[in-house]
Amino acid sequence: MSQFPVPTTPPEVVVTRRRYWPVATLVLIALCFAVFFLEGLAGGSEKIHVLLEFGASYGPFTRRGEYWRLVMPMFIHIGWLHILLNMYALWVLGPLLERIYGYGRFSVIYVASGITSAWLSMELSRAVAAGASGAIFGVAGAMLTTGYLHREVVPPRWARAFGKWMVILILLNLGIGLALPHLIDNWGHVGGLFGGMALAAIIPPPQSAPALGWTDEQPSQWIVAFPIAVVTLAMFATARHYLRAQNVALVLKQGESFRKQHHDRRAGERFRAAERLDPTDDRPHDELGSLFLSENRISDAVREYQAALRLNPDSPDAEIGLAAAYAEQGDTAKALQWMRAAVGKSPATAQAQATLGDLCDRENLYPEAIAHYEEALKLNPNLAEAQNNLAWLQATCDDQKYRHPAQALAHAELAVKLTHWREGDFIDTLAEAYYANGQFQKAVETEKRALALDPSNRELQRHMAKYRQAAGL
Numbered sequence: 414m415s416q417f418p419v420p421t422t423p424p425e426v427v428v429t430r431r432r433y434w435p436v437a438t439l440v441l442i443a444l445c446f447a448v449f450f451l452e453g454l455a456g457g458s459e460k461i462h463v464l465l466e467f468g469a470s471y472g473p474f475t476r477r478g479e480y481w482r483l484v485m486p487m488f489i490h491i492g493w494l495h496i497l498l499n500m501y502a503l504w505v506l507g508p509l510l511e512r513i514y515g516y517g518r519f520s521v522i523y524v525a526s527g528i529t530s531a532w533l534s535m536e537l538s539r540a541v542a543a544g545a546s547g548a549i550f551g552v553a554g555a556m557l558t559t560g561y562l563h564r565e566v567v568p569p570r571w572a573r574a575f576g577k578w579m580v581i582l583i584l585l586n587l588g589i590g591l592a593l594p595h596l597i598d599n600w601g602h603v604g605g606l607f608g609g610m611a612l613a614a615i616i617p618p619p620q621s622a623p624a625l626g627w628t629d630e631q632p633s634q635w636i637v638a639f640p641i642a643v644v645t646l647a648m649f650a651t652a653r654h655y656l657r658a659q660n661v662a663l664v665l666k667q668g669e670s671f672r673k674q675h676h677d678r679r680a681g682e683r684f685r686a687a688e689r690l691d692p693t694d695d696r697p698h699d700e701l702g703s704l705f706l707s708e709n710r711i712s713d714a715v716r717e718y719q720a721a722l723r724l725n726p727d728s729p730d731a732e733i734g735l736a737a738a739y740a741e742q743g744d745t746a747k748a749l750q751w752m753r754a755a756v757g758k759s760p761a762t763a764q765a766q767a768t769l770g771d772l773c774d775r776e777n778l779y780p781e782a783i784a785h786y787e788e789a790l791k792l793n794p795n796l797a798e799a800q801n802n803l804a805w806l807q808a809t810c811d812d813q814k815y816r817h818p819a820q821a822l823a824h825a826e827l828a829v830k831l832t833h834w835r836e837g838d839f840i841d842t843l844a845e846a847y848y849a850n851g852q853f854q855k856a857v858e859t860e861k862r863a864l865a866l867d868p869s870n871r872e873l874q875r876h877m878a879k880y881r882q883a884a885g886l
Contacts, residue, residue, distance in 0.1 A: 487523075554608070701714075
């Protein structure tokens with residue numbers, strides 16, 4: 414009977430290393446770009462109303478019940494440079510931490526750090542803020558904590574990235590933030606950093622074998638359900654808010670159109686309809702306050718502006734409206750108090766100054782409006798919106814002493830040039846500036862270009878009729 418020989422050495426074991434994919438990091442990057450794309454479709458990622466409608470960090474709105482603003486800021490970005498820098502940082506740091514913690518625990522750390530970032534920002538800052546940088550600081554903080562508390566799970570080749578290099582990187586970025594306080598949300602960065610450090614201290618990494626390129630973390634991957642649920646609910650709430658805000662804006666625009674036609678009763682009805690659509694929105698109260706102020710119903714105007722401030726205590730619209738109302742009553746002290754409050758809450762940026770100019774113009778505070786527009790243009794001569802709005806004021810102002818047709822034409826021409834003749838409202842302003850300068854034929858020719866962009870716009874049609882009549886056509 415034959416026998417098989419017994420092997421004297423154990424068989425060779427071959428370990429197959431699978432290619433590692435940082436799934437959570439890739440999904441987060443994809444979500445950020447998807448939201449950024451939607452911001453562009455909604456009007457542009459640098460428009461303040463778009464940021465707020467998409468869930469940017471803003472304390473007064475969160476405190477009135479919009480808690481999904483604790484989640485959404487980590488997916489919202491302001492301009493291409495902002496998102497590209499943040500996504501590059503996430504792509505560099507995210508896979509390192511995810512490979513050690515696994516996508517489940519990593520997702521918890523990232524989303525929770527983003528929440529702590531937004532929370533601290535809204536508690537200690539009055540600014541509107543957005544960006545993934547707070548959550549990315551959380552990743553950096555978690556890496557630093559892991560490098561000191563769980564050194565055994567960090568591959569030797571990554572030791573410096575989880576140690577002194579990370580300290581240098583964190584300090585460098587915090588220093589840049591301190592040097593640019595009006596551009597960078599430092600409280601958000603600090604909140605994310607300490608949130609990530611605390612979470613990494615509480616949540617241990619799974620047992621791993623980094624040298625082999627794998628982690629034995631399958632039993633705990635279910636934890637990813639928590640950040641998925643939080644983000645999904647926040648995005649669902651944001652979508653509902655966005656649709657409601659769009660409906661309110663549409664009704665307010667109808668009211669503003671009636672007001673321009675001096676149909677104040679119908680304008681008031683539209684503003685009340687907007688208030689019923691969303692009782693938590695301060696904008697209808699601002700519009701009603703402005704309407705009542707123009708009708709010299711001062712007590713009603715004050716009531717509406719105070720209602721707006723209850724919903725949004727940092728609203729410069731309501732503060733400037735109250736300043737105008739108290740000025741009408743002859744209460745100079747209160748008028749100055751509210752005007753200073755509005756100006757003090759806006760940083761020394763071109764956009765903030767232009768916004769104050771718009772608000773002052775709406776309340777017929779023409780000298781203040783002109784001063785704010787001019788300050789905005791000193792800070793940024795290429796701010797087309799400020800060029801356009803100053804041009805309209807100087808071409809159409811009710812008070813003749815503030816009309817400057819020649820200056821209006823110069824500002825309007827520059828606004829149209831900056832926007833490459835793509836903004837119908839700006840082209841309409843240029844036509845009005847030609848009209849104010851007695852160049853009626855040019856006004857007609859220019860208004861044709863505005864109507865080509867928006868043929869059904871009744872306001873543009875009325876302007877065209879006025880210009881054609883003046884030109885004898």
